[in-house]
Amino acid sequence: MFSRVTLAVLGGLMFLGACGTPQEQCIGRSTRELRNLEYLLKETEGNLARGYAxxxxxxxxxxxxxxxxxxxxxxxxxxxxxxxxxxxxxxxxxxxxxIDPAEETRKRDALKAKIAAIMPQVEANIAACRATYPE
Structure with missing residues (x-):
């Protein structure tokens, strides 16, 4: 569902605090929207699996x-x-x-589409961060 690059970056960001290397801070800023969308997607999928929120x-x-x-x-x-x-x-x-399962399904599908739409830009931003701040 998600690219290996995204999963690796998101996994690495879990260990970041307020500090970090300039590259880590840049990647963190570049993936903030993606992380928010993935959090919402996980919550929506959980609601659908349980049948309630x-x-x-x-x-x-x-x-x-x-x-x-x-x-x-x-x-x-x-x-x-x-x-x-x-x-x-x-x-x-x-x-x-x-919850309304039909509405939650529409929300889930919209979140997946939004994530897919921003992935190329997120991956380009990550590459730019790595080029700008090599470790």
């Missing part, structure tokens, strides 16, 4: 957190102890979401 949503929660200290009188003199506050936060949860 996962939807993320946020839930408000309160949690106790140490927000300072206070001095209290102990039997041997003043003692410093933590002071707790309630802090508002959110948790991300997942739930099942129904």
């Amino acid at each position: 996962w939807e993320e949503y946020e839930v408000p929660v309160w949690r106790r957190e140490i927000c300072g200290t206070e001095l209290v009188q102990g039997k041997d003199g003043p003692v410093e102890r933590p002071r707790y506050c309630l802090v508002h936060d959110t948790e991300t949860k997942r739930r099942i979401k129904s």
